[in-house]
Amino acid sequence: MRAWPTLRLALAGILAGAVATFPFVATAETPDAALAKLIEDARAEASAPDTCAKPELDRLVRVFCDNRIRPGVREYYPLFGTREGQTRSGYDVDVARALARHLGVEPVFARVNAATRVPLLADDRIDVILATMGHNTQRDGQVRFIRPHYYQSETIIVGPRALPVKGWADIAGRTICVTIGNGSNAQIVSHNARLMLFDEAGVLPDQLREETCTLAAQDDSFFDYYFIEPDFAVRFDKKFGFAQVPWGMAVARTASADRLARALDLMSQIFHRDGVFLGIARANRVGTGFLERQRAVWNRPECNTDAGSTNPACVLPALDAALQPTPFAGRVAAIEDWIEARTGVDFSLPMFKTMPAWSLFKDGIVNSLILVAGALAATLLFAMVLGGLQSSRRFLLRWPARASTIVLQSSPVVLTLVIAAAVAQAIFPYSSAVAIGAAIVALGLMNGSNAGQAIAEAMHTLRTERGSVQGTGGIPTTELFGRAVSRSATQIVSFLINAAKGTPIASFIGAPELLSALTDITSFASGRATTYTLLLVFYVAVVVVVVWLCDRLRSWLEHRQAAA
Amino acid sequence: MMGLHIPSDFFRDLLEGMVVNFEIAAIALLIGLAFGGLLALGRLGGGAVGAFATTLIGLMRAAPTFVVMFFLLNIIPRDATLFGVGVSPSPLMIVALSLVPYSASYVADNGAESLKQLRAGSPLGALQFLPNVTRAFFVLVMSSSAGAAIGVTEGIAVILREAVLLPALGDKLVLFAIGILFFGATLQAGFALMRLLQRHLGRLAMRDQAIP
Numbered sequence: 001m002r003a004w005p006t007l008r009l010a011l012a013g014i015l016a017g018a019v020a021t022f023p024f025v026a027t028a029e030t031p032d033a034a035l036a037k038l039i040e041d042a043r044a045e046a047s048a049p050d051t052c053a054k055p056e057l058d059r060l061v062r063v064f065c066d067n068r069i070r071p072g073v074r075e076y077y078p079l080f081g082t083r084e085g086q087t088r089s090g091y092d093v094d095v096a097r098a099l100a101r102h103l104g105v106e107p108v109f110a111r112v113n114a115a116t117r118v119p120l121l122a123d124d125r126i127d128v129i130l131a132t133m134g135h136n137t138q139r140d141g142q143v144r145f146i147r148p149h150y151y152q153s154e155t156i157i158v159g160p161r162a163l164p165v166k167g168w169a170d171i172a173g174r175t176i177c178v179t180i181g182n183g184s185n186a187q188i189v190s191h192n193a194r195l196m197l198f199d200e201a202g203v204l205p206d207q208l209r210e211e212t213c214t215l216a217a218q219d220d221s222f223f224d225y226y227f228i229e230p231d232f233a234v235r236f237d238k239k240f241g242f243a244q245v246p247w248g249m250a251v252a253r254t255a256s257a258d259r260l261a262r263a264l265d266l267m268s269q270i271f272h273r274d275g276v277f278l279g280i281a282r283a284n285r286v287g288t289g290f291l292e293r294q295r296a297v298w299n300r301p302e303c304n305t306d307a308g309s310t311n312p313a314c315v316l317p318a319l320d321a322a323l324q325p326t327p328f329a330g331r332v333a334a335i336e337d338w339i340e341a342r343t344g345v346d347f348s349l350p351m352f353k354t355m356p357a358w359s360l361f362k363d364g365i366v367n368s369l370i371l372v373a374g375a376l377a378a379t380l381l382f383a384m385v386l387g388g389l390q391s392s393r394r395f396l397l398r399w400p401a402r403a404s405t406i407v408l409q410s411s412p413v414v415l416t417l418v419i420a421a422a423v424a425q426a427i428f429p430y431s432s433a434v435a436i437g438a439a440i441v442a443l444g445l446m447n448g449s450n451a452g453q454a455i456a457e458a459m460h461t462l463r464t465e466r467g468s469v470q471g472t473g474g475i476p477t478t479e480l481f482g483r484a485v486s487r488s489a490t491q492i493v494s495f496l497i498n499a500a501k502g503t504p505i506a507s508f509i510g511a512p513e514l515l516s517a518l519t520d521i522t523s524f525a526s527g528r529a530t531t532y533t534l535l536l537v538f539y540v541a542v543v544v545v546v547v548w549l550c551d552r553l554r555s556w557l558e559h560r561q562a563a564a
Numbered sequence: 565m566m567g568l569h570i571p572s573d574f575f576r577d578l579l580e581g582m583v584v585n586f587e588i589a590a591i592a593l594l595i596g597l598a599f600g601g602l603l604a605l606g607r608l609g610g611g612a613v614g615a616f617a618t619t620l621i622g623l624m625r626a627a628p629t630f631v632v633m634f635f636l637l638n639i640i641p642r643d644a645t646l647f648g649v650g651v652s653p654s655p656l657m658i659v660a661l662s663l664v665p666y667s668a669s670y671v672a673d674n675g676a677e678s679l680k681q682l683r684a685g686s687p688l689g690a691l692q693f694l695p696n697v698t699r700a701f702f703v704l705v706m707s708s709s710a711g712a713a714i715g716v717t718e719g720i721a722v723i724l725r726e727a728v729l730l731p732a733l734g735d736k737l738v739l740f741a742i743g744i745l746f747f748g749a750t751l752q753a754g755f756a757l758m759r760l761l762q763r764h765l766g767r768l769a770m771r772d773q774a775i776p
Contacts, residue, residue, distance in 0.1 A: 162729055174728075177715075196715060199642055211725045212715040410748025412709035414720050418727070419740050426733040504630040508713050515631060528638040536627065536635045543626040 031273075034306035035266040039103065042259060059127060059251070060259040067105050071096035072112035072126035078225035079286050080132050083111075091284040092130045095150055095249075098276055099128075102267055118142050121252050128251050128264065132221060135248035136183070136321035144253045146264045147309040148272055148298065149246035149316055151221070151281075152290040155184040157239040158208065158223055159215040165239040172430040173421070173510045177204055177213035178523060183321050184243035185523035186356055188217060192430065194510050195523050208236060215239070224286050245319045265309040272298040323354035323524075348527025357521045364517025365538075371436060371443075371506055371513050372542055375499040378444020379451060383492060386448060387455025388481060401452070408449040414508055417442045421509035432512045439506030447495040447502070454491030459484040482560075489557035493550040500546040504539060514538060568735040570742075574726055578746060581719035584656065588711060588718065589704035591660035593697070596667025603668060604675035621672045624665035630710050633662035637714055659711035659718075663704050670700045691765050695758045702754035706747065719747065 042060045045051050052065035063069050073092050074081030081090040088109055100107035110126045117129045121143060128146075134153070135145045157176065159165055165174075172192040178185050179201045188195065196213060198204060205226045207213040220241060226232045249264055251257040271277045278291045297303055303314035326332070332352040339347040351361035389401035408416065420442035421435060428434045462484055485492070507516035518535050522528045606617035636658045644652045653661060674696045681689035709720035723743040727736045 160729065164731070196713075207715065210717065212717060212721070214725065214728050407744060407748070410751050411744045412706045412720055412747050414709040414712055415723065415740060415743050415747070418720075418724060419737070422727075422733060422736050422740075501626070501628045502630075504628050505710065505713075507630075508710075515634060519634070522638070532635045532638040536631055539628050539631045540623060540626045543628065547626065 029306040031266045031269045031304065031306050031308060035263060035270065038259065038263050038266070042263075056256055058259055059257045060263055063103060063105055063127065063260065068108045069096075069100050069103060069105050070108050070110055070125070070127045071099070071130045072110045072117050072120055072128070074113060074131045075111045076113075077132055077222075079284055080221060081130075089284070091151070091281055091286050092132065094280045094284060095271075095277065096128075096130045098271065098280065099264065099267055103263070121250065124252065127260065128249055130249050132219075133247060133250060134183070134245035134319060136245065136319040138321050139250075140318055142253065143250035144257060144261050145248035145250050145318070146261060146268055147248070147315045148265075148268050148294060149248050150268055150271070150277055151247040151286075152244055152316075153219045153221040153247060154241040154244040155182070155187075155217050156220045156223060156241040157215055157217050158236050159239055160208075160235060161237045163214065163239075165215065167240050170239075171215070173425065173435065174215060175213070177207055177216040179204070179218065180523060180528075181526075182217070183245070183319070183524065184217065185520075186323070187243055189360070189520040189523065192432065192510060194507070194516065195519055197519065197523055205232065220287060228285060243319075246316045266306065269298055269304070269308050273304055323356055326353060326355055326358045329353045346529075348530050350525035350527040350531065351518065351521050354525065357525055360512075360517040360520055361514075363512060364514035367432070367436060367511065367517075368503065368513040368515075368538075368542070371439060371503040371511065372500050372546065374436070374440035375443040375447075375503050376496055376546070378440050379447040379496055379499040380492075382444045382448025383451035383455060383495070384485070386452030387459070387484070387488075388452075390452060390456035391459035391481065391484065405449040405453050408446055411446075413446060413502060413505060416446055417505060417509050420445075430510075432510070435509050435511040436506065436513075439503070439509060439511045443499050443502050443506070447499040451488070451492045451495040454488040454495075455481075455484050458487035462487065486557045486560045489554045492557075493554045496550050496553075497543065497547055501539075501543050568730070568738055570726070570739070574722070577722045578719055578743075581717055581722040582746065582750065584711075584716065584718040585705050585708045588656060588660045588663070588708035588716075589701055591657070592663035592667045592704050592708075593701050595660070595664050596671050596700075597697070599664065600668035600671025601675055603672035604679060607672065607676050608679055617672070621669045624669040627665045629662050629666055629707055630713070632665055633659060633710055633714065636661055655711065655714050655716045658714065659708055659716055662710070663707055666707070667700060667704060671697070674700075688765060688768055691768075692762075695761045695765070698754065698758045698761060702751055702758075705754070706751060709747075719743070 038060070042058070043064050045058070045061045046064035051057070051061065057065065071092075073088065073090070073096060075083040075088075077090065077092075079090055081092045082088070093109070096107050096109070110120065112120055112126065112129065112131050114131075117126075117131045117133060118139070120126050121129055129143065130150075132153075133139070135149060139145070157165065157171070165171060168191045171188070173194070175194045175196050176188055177196045177198060178188065180197050180199060185195060198207070201218050201222050204213065204216040204218055205223075208216050209232070220238070223238070226236075227238075249268070251261045251264065272291070272294045275295055278288055278295055281288045281291050297314055298308065300314070302308075303311060305311075308314050329352070332349050336347050336349060339345065351357045386401050386405060389397050390405065392398045392401075411419070417439060420438040424434050424438035424441075459481065462480055504513065504515045506513055507519070510516070515535060518531050522531050603617045603621055606613045607621065608614070609617075636653070637655070640652060640658075642652050644650070674693055678690040678693040681687075681692070708718060711718045712721035712724060715721075720743065723739060727739050730736050730739065
């Protein structure tokens with residue numbers, strides 16, 4: 001027991017020593033103090049003789065050596081980065097100016113776009129990216145993102161004010177105009193919407209105005225500019241938003257950029273806390289919801305410290321944009337490389353590389369084959385029914401069938417499909433199966449009515465040949481009808497082939513066949529050329545098989561007729 | 565349905581859209597005539613060229629128009645140039661080109677038959693090519709509605725953009741019926757023209773036979 005006071009003294013001594021050695025464990029610095037010290041140290045280093053001439057200079061020190069910082073900004077992104085002559089403006093541009101002012105150096109802007117911003121940073125031609133760049137896990141491996149994020153965007157669906165669209169439930173079966181490569185396309189596809197693809201976001205507002213697109217999806221930051229145009233704002237509104245993605249400034253992922261990154265982290269914290277970002281956003285008329293929420297966060301005591309930018313409770317995570325790869329993605333990539341190395345052709349098979357794409361692809365093939373089989377069966381069925389009715393001697397049976405045939409022949413294929421889909425959706429809630437079913441009925445009716453007409457004409461010739469005495473009670477006899485079917489074999493076969501060829505158009509009403517599936521895949525993956533070439537090969541092969549099968553059917557029918 | 569309101573400029577837009585349908589069909593038929601004519605000559609020539617032409621015609625017959633349209637849309641770069649001149653086709657041109665496999669194979673089939681008739685000494689039989697081409701033209705007009713899927717403002721696209729704002733099925737069906745009426749009248753007029761042409765050719769044939 002006498003040893004206990006000695007032990008207590010020893011423990012107190014160890015604790016006091018630890019606190020003296022690691023003062024930050026007990027006391028957190030403010031971000032302002034940490035930033036001031038960082039800047040002071042870097043300035044001191046920059047002013048030391050020969051420092052600025054050293055190779056591999058620390059990038060923060062170099063900023064002070066050169067008395068400039070080189071932000072990479074966009075020049076054609078309204079409200080965020082634009083340039084008219086020598087005048088640059090926008091939220092990103094003003095943030096860059098505020099950063100430079102805080103460091104006490106001049107901003108020297110460089111033009112970047114979505115494709116060049118990361119390579120220019122890697123080539124050390126800019127110091128920091130400030131160019132509407134979303135922070136996702138894929139980009140984390142390329143650049144060092146500054147935390148906290150300086151803005152956040154989301155994808156919004158925009159459409160005519162009169163259109164009652166409020167959420168995902170209202171977009172099933174509708175066409176939405178999107179840009180290729182937009183990360184949120186996969187999410188839109190998963191809600192049964194059809195996509196119309198465009199290369200550039202800049203065309204979307206015009207496509208909405210010209211009513212080519214009823215709905216368009218793009219970043220809210222992009223549409224902000226158009227919503228300040230009175231004409232646009234009167235006609236269109238935001239329906240709903242999704243896929244929020246934080247925007248990050250970014251520096252090079254090298255050790256020499258660590259202190260610059262740290263300085264920008266601290267400045268970003270301070271700018272949020274003091275409402276600097278918010279003020280710049282208001283001045284540039286961009287959305288401020290995110291910045292208002294962030295200001296509250298960075299004023300919280302646990303976040304307003306020099307360690308706040310690494311505190312998971314304060315900073316936002318990067319968007320997880322990585323799609324789950326298939327088990328055979330590696331082998332597919334090897335095949336692509338092998339083909340490219342030998343042929344020089346940029347060969348890409350995106351449908352085999354990620355699970356969502358693979359799943360869409362498999363379903364697309366199965367649905368296409370169901371559609372083809374269904375369209376063939378429906379064509380035959382409607383041909384028999386309409387052929388029989390048109391051959392009837394009863395006026396009340398014959399003329400409605402003839403009138404239906406004329407109407408079906410007069411309706412363009414797309415319109416017939418849309419009518420079938422509209423009626424189906426009025427009866428059943430929208431689903432892929434309903435879309436496929438509607439397409440089968442529409443294709444069957446269109447082609448079956450023509451084939452039915454051919455059967456009726458054959459029936460007429462048979463009756464003429466036989467002196468018009470066949471059949472009883474106005475209904476053609478089974479035997480005579482069978483012969484009429486055999487006689488019109490060529491026409492029936494031709495419309496069966498037509499039905500098979502017409503199945504891809506079912507994608508227009510949202511049937512998830514292969515064309516629809518591959519359009520969805522290419523909206524979020526690369527390899528459009530290869531993908532659509534494979535699609536063409538698939539459908540030509542399917543039609544060739546159908547032609548072969550139909551030729552067999554025709555031979556059988558003709559043989560039957562000859563035997564009769 | 566009682567409250568169906570069709571904007572005053574709808575019918576003007578619809579007619580303008582249908583002009584686009586005719587434009588697409590005319591382009592597709594012209595290219596089809598040139599390409600299909602060559603294929604017909606090639607097929608009749610026999611040998612390796614004939615076999616190649618026959619295979620190509622078969623493949624073109626099997627190619628679904630809608631898939632060809634998306635294939636062309638995605639395979640041709642937007643900034644494609646030839647000898648420094650931009651050759652990237654417009655969406656309208658893409659729809660027309662997607663109809664070329666159909667029109668060319670149709671022209672090749674009928675053209676070969678006409679050439680056979682001509683060689684057999686029946687110029688009037690060969691002239692049956694004209695009503696057949698007229699029929700193909702009107703089939704192309706109807707098929708050009710596929711352009712609505714890639715943002716071409718043709719007749720059906722005009723109807724669909726109006727229909728999407730109508731909540732009631734009844735109203736939509738009225739609008740669709742108007743579309744069928746307009747396209748149907750065009751088609752039936754086309755077929756009437758074709759019958760007139762056939763009758764005229766028939767009369768010519770009778771006159772030929774009457775001359776000793």
